[in-house]
Amino acid sequence: MKRTKVKDLLASTQPMSDVTAKGWVRTFRNNQFIALNDGSTIHNIQCVVDFENTPEETLKRITTGAAVSVVGDLVESQGAGQKFEIQVKTLEILGDSDAEKFPMQPKKHSLEFLRDNAHLRVRTNAFGAIMRVRSVLAAAVHQYFQEQGFVYVNTPIITGADAEGAGEMFQVSALDMNNPPRNEDGTINYKEDFFGHQTNLTVSGQLEGEAFAMALGQIYTFGPTFRAENSNTSRHLAEFWMIEPEVAFNDLHDNMDLAEDFIRYVIKYTVDKCQDDLKFLEGRLIDEEKSKPQDQRSEMNLLDKLNFVLENNFKRVSYTEAIDILRDSTPNKKKKFQYVINEWGADLQSEHERFLVEKHFKSPVIVYDYPANIKSFYMRLNEDGKTVGAMDILFPGIGEIVGGSQREERYDVLVEKMRKIGIDEKELWWYLDTRRFGTAVHSGFGLGFERLVLFVTGMTNIRDVIPFPRTPGNAEF
Amino acid sequence: MKRTKVKDLLASTQPMSDVTAKGWVRTFRNNQFIALNDGSTIHNIQCVVDFENTPEETLKRITTGAAVSVVGDLVESQGAGQKFEIQVKTLEILGDSDAEKFPMQPKKHSLEFLRDNAHLRVRTNAFGAIMRVRSVLAAAVHQYFQEQGFVYVNTPIITGADAEGAGEMFQVSALDMNNPPRNEDGTINYKEDFFGHQTNLTVSGQLEGEAFAMALGQIYTFGPTFRAENSNTSRHLAEFWMIEPEVAFNDLHDNMDLAEDFIRYVIKYTVDKCQDDLKFLEGRLIDEEKSKPQDQRSEMNLLDKLNFVLENNFKRVSYTEAIDILRDSTPNKKKKFQYVINEWGADLQSEHERFLVEKHFKSPVIVYDYPANIKSFYMRLNEDGKTVGAMDILFPGIGEIVGGSQREERYDVLVEKMRKIGIDEKELWWYLDTRRFGTAVHSGFGLGFERLVLFVTGMTNIRDVIPFPRTPGNAEF
Numbered sequence: 024m025k026r027t028k029v030k031d032l033l034a035s036t037q038p039m040s041d042v043t044a045k046g047w048v049r050t051f052r053n054n055q056f057i058a059l060n061d062g063s064t065i066h067n068i069q070c071v072v073d074f075e076n077t078p079e080e081t082l083k084r085i086t087t088g089a090a091v092s093v094v095g096d097l098v099e100s101q102g103a104g105q106k107f108e109i110q111v112k113t114l115e116i117l118g119d120s121d122a123e124k125f126p127m128q129p130k131k132h133s134l135e136f137l138r139d140n141a142h143l144r145v146r147t148n149a150f151g152a153i154m155r156v157r158s159v160l161a162a163a164v165h166q167y168f169q170e171q172g173f174v175y176v177n178t179p180i181i182t183g184a185d186a187e188g189a190g191e192m193f194q195v196s197a198l199d200m201n202n203p204p205r206n207e208d209g210t211i212n213y214k215e216d217f218f219g220h221q222t223n224l225t226v227s228g229q230l231e232g233e234a235f236a237m238a239l240g241q242i243y244t245f246g247p248t249f250r251a252e253n254s255n256t257s258r259h260l261a262e263f264w265m266i267e268p269e270v271a272f273n274d275l276h277d278n279m280d281l282a283e284d285f286i287r288y289v290i291k292y293t294v295d296k297c298q299d300d301l302k303f304l305e306g307r308l309i310d311e312e313k314s315k316p317q318d319q320r321s322e323m324n325l326l327d328k329l330n331f332v333l334e335n336n337f338k339r340v341s342y343t344e345a346i347d348i349l350r351d352s353t354p355n356k357k358k359k360f361q362y363v364i365n366e367w368g369a370d371l372q373s374e375h376e377r378f379l380v381e382k383h384f385k386s387p388v389i390v391y392d393y394p395a396n397i398k399s400f401y402m403r404l405n406e407d408g409k410t411v412g413a414m415d416i417l418f419p420g421i422g423e424i425v426g427g428s429q430r431e432e433r434y435d436v437l438v439e440k441m442r443k444i445g446i447d448e449k450e451l452w453w454y455l456d457t458r459r460f461g462t463a464v465h466s467g468f469g470l471g472f473e474r475l476v477l478f479v480t481g482m483t484n485i486r487d488v489i490p491f492p493r494t495p496g497n498a499e500f
Numbered sequence: 501m502k503r504t505k506v507k508d509l510l511a512s513t514q515p516m517s518d519v520t521a522k523g524w525v526r527t528f529r530n531n532q533f534i535a536l537n538d539g540s541t542i543h544n545i546q547c548v549v550d551f552e553n554t555p556e557e558t559l560k561r562i563t564t565g566a567a568v569s570v571v572g573d574l575v576e577s578q579g580a581g582q583k584f585e586i587q588v589k590t591l592e593i594l595g596d597s598d599a600e601k602f603p604m605q606p607k608k609h610s611l612e613f614l615r616d617n618a619h620l621r622v623r624t625n626a627f628g629a630i631m632r633v634r635s636v637l638a639a640a641v642h643q644y645f646q647e648q649g650f651v652y653v654n655t656p657i658i659t660g661a662d663a664e665g666a667g668e669m670f671q672v673s674a675l676d677m678n679n680p681p682r683n684e685d686g687t688i689n690y691k692e693d694f695f696g697h698q699t700n701l702t703v704s705g706q707l708e709g710e711a712f713a714m715a716l717g718q719i720y721t722f723g724p725t726f727r728a729e730n731s732n733t734s735r736h737l738a739e740f741w742m743i744e745p746e747v748a749f750n751d752l753h754d755n756m757d758l759a760e761d762f763i764r765y766v767i768k769y770t771v772d773k774c775q776d777d778l779k780f781l782e783g784r785l786i787d788e789e790k791s792k793p794q795d796q797r798s799e800m801n802l803l804d805k806l807n808f809v810l811e812n813n814f815k816r817v818s819y820t821e822a823i824d825i826l827r828d829s830t831p832n833k834k835k836k837f838q839y840v841i842n843e844w845g846a847d848l849q850s851e852h853e854r855f856l857v858e859k860h861f862k863s864p865v866i867v868y869d870y871p872a873n874i875k876s877f878y879m880r881l882n883e884d885g886k887t888v889g890a891m892d893i894l895f896p897g898i899g900e901i902v903g904g905s906q907r908e909e910r911y912d913v914l915v916e917k918m919r920k921i922g923i924d925e926k927e928l929w930w931y932l933d934t935r936r937f938g939t940a941v942h943s944g945f946g947l948g949f950e951r952l953v954l955f956v957t958g959m960t961n962i963r964d965v966i967p968f969p970r971t972p973g974n975a976e977f
Contacts, residue, residue, distance in 0.1 A: 026749055028649065028717070045749045047715070047938045061748070062716035063649055090714075090938040092749075118909070118939030125937050142711040142930040143937070154716060158652040165642045172505065172540055175635040179968040180657070180724045181670070181701075181739050183975055193658070193694070195670050195701065197728040200677055201687050210678050217670070217728055217738065218975035224658075224672065231968060231977060234619040237567075238524070239539035239631060240505070246724065247657045251674040251694055261694065262658055271538070272503055272522045272569075432595070453619040453977055460602045460620070461524045461567040462595030491656045491708060498660055498695035500708060500930055 030063035088120030152300035163292035178228025192223040224249035236269040262493040269467030278466035402428040427468025434458040507540035546585040565597030629777035640769035655705030669700040701726035713746040739970040746944030752889040755943035879905040904945025911935040
């Protein structure tokens with residue numbers, strides 16, 4: 024008989040006879056009460072086993088982690104905490120789980136231990152919730168852009184180009200590296216490699232995205248990007264998913280409007296659809312913070328924090344204004360910042376971004392019009408000749424969640440900037456073509472998807488919001 | 501003033517004054533009529549320039565490919581072929597396009613030429629249409645699975661595992677390959693590499709997807725996968741996007757039902773939303789086939805073919821039945837097949853698949869229960885001991901579009917198969933864990949997204965349905 028999902032059983036409005044449920048045992052109490060979960064919801068359904076008429080041998084196999092199939096009647100529950108339960112008529116053990124060996128015991132495990140068991144951690148309440156929320160957030164991304172008429176573009180993963188003009192990249196090759204073909208000077212002869220030249224994993228789809236925006240008007244990417252930076256932090260992954268919209272005819276302020284509207288939409292969509300999971304994660308966060316001193320705890324609970332973002336505009340402040348605020352701030356005057364802000368032109372460090380967001384504005388902040396020399400070559404030079412039309416969105420607890428800009432659409436200005444920093448025009452001939460033929464004002468941004476998932480789930484380590492994290496020394500699974 | 505998209509202007513129900521449109525000039529006729537496109541639709545809007553009051557200098561700059569902004573009144577058109585046009589009041593050239601240098605001339609270009617200009621080909625009608633259709637198909641994929649309660653899972657791109665137990669893979673490394681650290685025996689010391697061991701680009705997210713299905717119940721992936729096979733064909737890419745759903749408690753027949761329902765849903769969704777683009781592509785195909793002999797032309801027009809798939813069940817036939825049909829077929833008896841089918845156990849070649857689909861059944865076909873020794877280790881051994889619960893979906897003109905199976909959920913059977921073909925159990929310890937703890941019947945499949953786009957757009961070369969194709973010798977852009 025077809026199984027009914029636990030989510031649908033729990034949402035039933037009336038009792039039903041002879042339902043089939045299949046899932047995994049979370050707990051088994053009093054030789055009678057199975058808490059059964061099938062991943063469709065964070066909630067378990069209670070299955071009441073007729074233990075007097077069930078062989079002892081079977082009862083022993085109802086252990087945490089075991090897969091079981093039950094057939095029975097869905098009846099109103101006498102117990103607290105659930106409306107319905109299943110009075111089990113027949114029970115079948117589909118797959119055993121040796122209680123002594125199963126790593127996911129019904130107790131609290133450390134996040135580190137769970138990371139080492141990324142294939143099983145998703146069977147816990149917290150990681151089931153995180154992965155469902157992540158999935159709904161991803162759906163919201165597509166929904167938003169599709170509704171607005173954006174075209175989803177899969178920019179290449181293997182590439183010869185390097186959008187940032189720098190950045191440590193992973194190399195991709197099909198050569199036998201222990202015995203590669205060589206040039207006369209002893210270097211590897213990449214002409215013999217699969218693509219006929221050296222290739223890397225993409226760090227951004229922006230440049231290709233720009234080319235497509237210059238034809239389709241509004242596009243977005245949503246795919247994996249890579250950084251071979253040896254950053255062993257709670258905010259960095261070597262492989263992460265990035266969303267990069269690009270819009271023809273949008274200037275920097277249109278770009279900020281789009282980013283803000285987009286973030287608000289996807290959070291609202293997810294809050295609406297994931298109430299149960301988010302409530303669970305909110306409770307988890309409260310528990311976790313109990314061990315922290317009062318002043319290090321979050322000022323708002325998770326759902327309040329998300330609603331705050333929905334209801335309040337992000338503060339917009341130019342880099343120049345931000346520098347003034349920081350220079351006059353108490354931690355700057357008292358030299359509490361590791362990097363004291365003395366003058367215009369300084370790069371903003373994480374401590375400064377946090378001060379602006381968490382102490383000064385107490386709100387997400389958009390900083391725009393940065394000094395040209397601390398930003399990328401493709402950003403549009405402003406009329407002042409010293410700033411570019413860049414914007415970063417900073418979030419509490421997360422830091423930079425969006426980096427975007429109006430792009431330099433003027434061929435001559437772009438070429439001059441490329442020459443200055445030594446980017447070969449021949450390498451980017453096709454990118455320059457977009458400025459040679461029908462160039463126009465355009466803007467876009469990149470949003471690190473995992474940082475958004477961090478914010479929405481209230482988790483604090485980026486390794487806990489992606490199924491199988493890739494970090495220095497770790498590509499298991 | 502905010503621009504209005506061409507799509508919205510053309511969909512207007514009434515005249516409007518002072519609208520702004522921005523886009524690229526497709527053609528400029530009689531010094532008066534601009535066909536303007538902004539990528540929002542395949543249709544251009546006609547902008548009528550008041551050439552008597554426009555400087556000659558400006559008129560000269562209205563060339564194919566130039567970006568322009570026009571302000572004017574949207575009025576009913578006197579000309580044929582459009583309901584509305586813009587009577588231009590002011591026109592601004594945003595970006596010039598030197599008519600002699602712009603590669604996308606208003607004429608027919610070869611597909612080969614366009615591939616070499618993948619950054620600009622999207623400015624043609626055909627590639628604009630293909631990319632919009634591709635985007636809507638991708639949206640349909642997410643919509644289908646999300647509606648059904650599947651969880652979207654981003655399985656890792658960089659991996660140590662190899663789902664196929666074979667397959668040529670791209671290697672990923674952050675080492676300086678011209679001067680790598682070496683072991684005493686002279687081989688490269690990958691312990692010094694970024695991840696501490698050798699890594700590759702994934703060929704499939706299936707194994708990780710299975711682990712997640714064993715917790716979340718129903719999952720799907722949709723991400724890039726890679727093959728370093730030197731296949732210079734119209735059906736293969738080195739980098740392509742794959743969709744891989746995996747469902748706990750589904751057997752092989754549930755799996756076929758899911759695949760068929762899914763394919764039909766996404767095609768219907770796209771046919772409904774992309775009428776204009778598909779009609780254009782249908783016309784393109786008819787034009788293209790005019791140069792072919794009658795018997796090589798498609799039997800059905802594009803939209804008829806898509807509707808046929810929507811209205812007819814896929815034929816399901818066991819491998820054993822398929823072999824009987826092929827053995828008794830005229831091309832087999834007359835030895836017209838390159839590989840004559842003599843006995844049960846033969847692998848089906850493309851010519852056999854095409855015969856079944858295009859000649860015998862004249863319908864999409866699902867072949868299931870293949871001989872175990874021509875299929876992968878993870879497929880479930882049937883009771884007969886010689887076939888596995890595999891299924892391939894074959895499409896006219898495309899060949900295999902889906903490959904799936906019920907997975908071997910029995911620990912002992914799986915381990916024995918792995919040993920037989922020499923897969924290290926230690927490598928896949930985590931995969932085996934899914935069979936050690938709460939194993940259950942489960943099934944899934946992989947669908948090559950570009951093959952689906954090929955089918956829906958009527959294109960014949962897979963390089964023409966992905967933005968920037970990666971093939972042997974080609975990773976430009």
